[in-house]
Amino acid sequence: MATSSKPVPKKAFAVFDSDSHVVEPRALWEKYLDPDYRALGKSALWREEGPTNSYLKVNGRMFRDTMNPNIPRLAIWRPGITWEQVGELDPDIRHAPTRGASDPQARLADMGAMGIDQTLLYPTWFAEGFHLVEDPDVARALARAYNDWIADFCAAAPERLFAAAMVPLQNLDFAIAELERIATMPCFRGAFIRPMFIENRYFTHPYYDPLWGALERLGITAAVHPATGLWNPEWTSHAPFIEKMKGRLSQMALLREAGGGPFAGGGNGANLGFSPTGELGHPLAPVISPWLDNHMFVGAALIGFTVMQRYPRMKVVMAHGKASWMEEVLEKMEASALTTPLLHKYPVRTDPEEMWEEGEVMLGFDAEERLIQRLPGDFEAKIVWGSHYPRQEATTAWDAIATLSGAGIGPATIARMLGGNAASQFGIQLKQWV
Amino acid sequence: MDVQGIDQVMFIPSDIDTYPWLRNGLGATAACKAYNEWAWEGCQADPERLFFAALLPLQDPKGAVREIYRVAAKGCRVGLVRPIDALGNYPLQPRFDPLWRAMEETGMVYGMHPFPALGSLKPPGYSEQHSASELINRTVTSADIPHSFLTNVQNFQAEASVWVVSALFSGLFERFPKLKAAVFEASSTWLSFVLDECDKYYKLYRNERRFPPLKRLPSETFFEHCMTGFEGDEAPPSRLPEFYENILTWSSDVYHHDGDDVWRALETMRGCGLSAERQAKFLGGNARRMYNIPAPKTFIRERVTEIERPDWWPTADEIECAMTAEASVLPRAEPVAVNTFQRAVGGSN
Numbered sequence: 001m002a003t004s005s006k007p008v009p010k011k012a013f014a015v016f017d018s019d020s021h022v023v024e025p026r027a028l029w030e031k032y033l034d035p036d037y038r039a040l041g042k043s044a045l046w047r048e049e050g051p052t053n054s055y056l057k058v059n060g061r062m063f064r065d066t067m068n069p070n071i072p073r074l075a076i077w078r079p080g081i082t083w084e085q086v087g088e089l090d091p092d093i094r095h096a097p098t099r100g101a102s103d104p105q106a107r108l109a110d111m112g113a114m115g116i117d118q119t120l121l122y123p124t125w126f127a128e129g130f131h132l133v134e135d136p137d138v139a140r141a142l143a144r145a146y147n148d149w150i151a152d153f154c155a156a157a158p159e160r161l162f163a164a165a166m167v168p169l170q171n172l173d174f175a176i177a178e179l180e181r182i183a184t185m186p187c188f189r190g191a192f193i194r195p196m197f198i199e200n201r202y203f204t205h206p207y208y209d210p211l212w213g214a215l216e217r218l219g220i221t222a223a224v225h226p227a228t229g230l231w232n233p234e235w236t237s238h239a240p241f242i243e244k245m246k247g248r249l250s251q252m253a254l255l256r257e258a259g260g261g262p263f264a265g266g267g268n269g270a271n272l273g274f275s276p277t278g279e280l281g282h283p284l285a286p287v288i289s290p291w292l293d294n295h296m297f298v299g300a301a302l303i304g305f306t307v308m309q310r311y312p313r314m315k316v317v318m319a320h321g322k323a324s325w326m327e328e329v330l331e332k333m334e335a336s337a338l339t340t341p342l343l344h345k346y347p348v349r350t351d352p353e354e355m356w357e358e359g360e361v362m363l364g365f366d367a368e369e370r371l372i373q374r375l376p377g378d379f380e381a382k383i384v385w386g387s388h389y390p391r392q393e394a395t396t397a398w399d400a401i402a403t404l405s406g407a408g409i410g411p412a413t414i415a416r417m418l419g420g421n422a423a424s425q426f427g428i429q430l431k432q433w434v
Numbered sequence: 435m436d437v438q439g440i441d442q443v444m445f446i447p448s449d450i451d452t453y454p455w456l457r458n459g460l461g462a463t464a465a466c467k468a469y470n471e472w473a474w475e476g477c478q479a480d481p482e483r484l485f486f487a488a489l490l491p492l493q494d495p496k497g498a499v500r501e502i503y504r505v506a507a508k509g510c511r512v513g514l515v516r517p518i519d520a521l522g523n524y525p526l527q528p529r530f531d532p533l534w535r536a537m538e539e540t541g542m543v544y545g546m547h548p549f550p551a552l553g554s555l556k557p558p559g560y561s562e563q564h565s566a567s568e569l570i571n572r573t574v575t576s577a578d579i580p581h582s583f584l585t586n587v588q589n590f591q592a593e594a595s596v597w598v599v600s601a602l603f604s605g606l607f608e609r610f611p612k613l614k615a616a617v618f619e620a621s622s623t624w625l626s627f628v629l630d631e632c633d634k635y636y637k638l639y640r641n642e643r644r645f646p647p648l649k650r651l652p653s654e655t656f657f658e659h660c661m662t663g664f665e666g667d668e669a670p671p672s673r674l675p676e677f678y679e680n681i682l683t684w685s686s687d688v689y690h691h692d693g694d695d696v697w698r699a700l701e702t703m704r705g706c707g708l709s710a711e712r713q714a715k716f717l718g719g720n721a722r723r724m725y726n727i728p729a730p731k732t733f734i735r736e737r738v739t740e741i742e743r744p745d746w747w748p749t750a751d752e753i754e755c756a757m758t759a760e761a762s763v764l765p766r767a768e769p770v771a772v773n774t775f776q777r778a779v780g781g782s783n
Contacts, residue, residue, distance in 0.1 A: 068642055087640035197572065204577035234563050235572070241519075241563045242596055248524040249604045249645075281644035284603060287631045288595050291624070292566070292588070299587050300573035328623035328667045332587045335666050338757070339691040344579055347759035370626045374673055392638050 013415035014432040015397040016422035017119035019319040019386020023101035037141035047125040056231040058129040063231035075101040077394035079113035098390040104156035115397035127227040136171035143168040154187035164192035164223035189426040190223030195297035196237040203301040216314040225319040226293035238292040239285035294321025316361040323363035324371035367400035373407035384422040439696030441733040445486045454520035455555035459494030487512035492523040506540035511725040517597035518565040538612040547618040548593030566592035594620030602652035607659040622664035629653035672706035683721040
């Protein structure tokens with residue numbers, strides 16, 4: 001029998017995966033949700049995956065999957081699979097989602113294979129739809145159910161599994177009460193915040209000031225993570241518009257109409273034309289919407305609208321949106337501060353580079369980012385690594401270490417980027433199991 | 435230009451946010467033609483140094499095709515397109531294919547120019563999102579604070595990146611193999627990861643793609659067919675010169691408020707250790723190659739240091755005062771709550 005000559009990868013430090021996901025099981029609604037809210041909760045937010053159709057239900061309205069449900073791309077990656085292999089999966093047969101998405105023991109096994117010692121867990125379907133839930137009481141019940149379920153998930157390995165808590169931002173009093181509740185539960189190291197418009201209001205609004213104050217006071221990290229947005233209406237995040245433009249690529253209108261498209265706020269959305277190829281066949285938003293969503297949060301809320309300046313001890317992690325763009329943001333912000341009137345209710349600092357240096361914000365990065373490989377010294381204090389497990393684009397810690405080492409980055413810096421920074425940002429004790 | 439160290443320039447109109455909303459196709463064609471004629475006449479003052487990018491009326495594709503041939507005959511190198519969905523005219527739809535064919539035939543470059551989505555001529559009741567950058571405006575308008583601070587930071591990248599990703603995945607440059615495209619005023623750092631993301635997702639979604647397969651990866655297509663402008667972000671590309679070497683074209687953005695000059699760009703690039711050869715590419719060589727413009731016979735070699743300023747020019751003290759944090763506070767009828775203000779100026783809970 002042939003034996004593999006590939007060396008077993010090794011590492012001398014603990015890796016903290018700052019961006020991995022769970023997929024919420026039915027049990028969250030059926031067992032963890034307060035019985036008084038089960039019917040309402042399932043109407044307010046529910047993920048249906050059936051043999052013939054799949055959708056996300058939000059406020060009783062269905063947002064049907066635009067992707068092929070045979071390949072559950074938000075939970076398809078498993079150790080050993082490459083991006084090319086994901087792209088070669090047969091789209092006509094049903095592929096099972098990765099077990100580790102919902103099963104903690106399977107998760108721990110996969111973490112072992114990936115070289116990951118500890119991880120912070122983000123939601124999947126709650127990320128897509130929770131903040132669109134309109135009824136604050138139902139949102140509070142759903143948040144509690146999510147948090148109770150994931151606390152039990154993390155209990156399988158309390159020193160390895162940590163979570164970002166769901167926070168019902170629909171009512172800031174409820175949000176702060178839930179933050180105070182989960183602050184006593186050791187698995188919660190962050191509060192999940194999706195950088196999006198909620199009730200047509202962004203995180204630039206003074207409405208959210210009590211949230212930042214509570215996070216700072218309680219020492220809970222703002223764990224900011226964009227969602228794909230593929231099940232959301234227009235005007236909530238960048239994805240719906242990108243998908244509408246994707247539709248334009250094959251729109252050969254026999255009769256011209258203005259606008260339209262999936263989830264559009266106006267127009268009838270009808271494509272009255274004939275298109276020989278049909279639509280592109282897959283989403284485009286995942287390519288750039290995470291970066292744009294995070295970029296806007298940092299630029300608008302944290303820097304432009306002085307959240308970072310007014311709550312300097314609040315820690316923030318911006319997951320899943322790349323990191324190398326920050327150099328450009330700081331250059332542009334500096335120019336804007338010099339040339340544009342900074343009209344505000346509060347004093348606004350005009351030295352964004354210094355403020356960034358002093359601040360407690362870190363950005364999730366991918367090892368393949370060229371600027372980080374070239375300028376590790378510029379980034380090493382401000383970035384945290386994430387695998388994106390179990391999403392289709394996931395990578396392993398071994399991949400990251402190999403890529404960064406290959407770029408000439410030393411082991412101490414890699415250890416910081418892949419573990420040390422996350423430990424300080426999320427307030428965890430790094431421990432090595434792999 | 436002489437003071438700024440600029441030898442040759444491609445003019446772009448400022449009013450690029452209004453003309454896509456002109457609802458009458460003939461009127462839009464007439465408006466574009468009027469601008470293009472005016473711009474061409476202006477360039478005759480020094481045809482070796484001054485060039486213009488032409489406006490194209492997407493409201494009237496046939497009119498746009500005629501205008502491409504007309505301005506190309508006058509020596510125009512670039513046809514400008516705003517990457518927004520005003521009136522449903524996002525400029526990558528199949529019905530605009532005749533424009534790109536005309537650009538191929540005339541050698542004109544597809545000039546994709548983003549802008550903050552002000553929507554000043556948007557028809558009343560138009561409720562759809564028409565630009566990727568509208569969300570950034572809404573972070574301001576939804577916050578009850580008048581703050582235009584962010585209009586230069588993300589608006590351009592949002593519009594440009596949506597276009598780049600859409601164009602590359604659509605196979606535009608495989609259907610029109612001679613077409614070249616210029617990405618204006620969107621900075622350049624984001625390209626260093628977006629092109630890699632395009633390649634990644636092309637591989638991941640290969641089994642679901644219903645358009646014809648691409649012959650090359652998206653990044654390879656970009657490097658062959660496209661260039662990107664950069665302005666104010668000279669440092670990052672100077673540190674990744676092998677990536678940007680043949681795709682970067684410098685912009686001053688003058689006379690907009692954040693405009694700049696060549697001398698500062700050179701200082702930054704030299705400070706990053708960029709070779710003189712690459713500086714020359716970024717500051718002119720790449721652009722001339724794309725637009726097929728010969729180098730001028732003479733060029734500026736020395737910086738003008740004595741500049742006459744008007745009486746109203748701010749003093750150093752006035753500038754310093756304007757830069758203090760407190761200078762941004764809006765005059766209010768009532769004071770801001772004490773604890774909030776204390777926190778803002780450095781106090782804590």
